[in-house]
Amino acid sequence: ILNVEQSPQSLHVQEGDSTNFTCSFPSSNFYALHWYRWETAKSPEALFVMTLNGDEKKKGRISATLNTKEGYSYLYIKGSQPEDSATYLCALNNAGNMLTFGGGTRLMVKP
């Protein structure tokens, strides 16, 4: 069983604050790491797929980095907005056919 852990479990920030959270995973047999954003009452939405050590991806105010040797990925949000409030999930693909998800980080941005 793969152990994918995310921290913190939840986070409250003020509008305009920048924030980041962590996804930790076993570094052996790494294939790809995925980040999803899941807003209440909607489908989880793909943000990034990262495959190479040192990868950095960016989408607007959201960016992510990947360290496959030590087994972690960071997700950063610059200048948080209320519409960024969601649960952020990371998921590991270890060359199998399924994704193993972490428990998620629930972000709440107060206006």
Add this chain to the structure above:
Amino acid sequence: DTGVSQDPRHKITKRGQNVTFRCDPISEHNRLYWYRQTLGQGPEFLTYFQNEAQLEKSRLLSDRFSAERPKGSFSTLEIQRTEQGDSAMYLCASSRPGTGVAGYTFGSGTRLTVV
């Protein structure tokens, strides 16, 4: 194609009843997955189909659970003799063939409440 659709969105059932959920994947996606998510947890893998073949099942999938994907198109997940512990969000996802880094496209889920 409107994405992955799941039906119903919500289901409330009495303990001991049987329930069935449906998932319609994106038409060109040959892989279909069922996950279950409970409060405070991430989605947990239940089962996976490639076309009509059910290739993997989690040990979370007790003998009260059965999933089918006739003709490799839509899929159904049935829970027999529901228990309160079955209350969860049941997510369906599909992915395209080929690249191993293909992520999932998720449906909006079916929220099951067993009372």
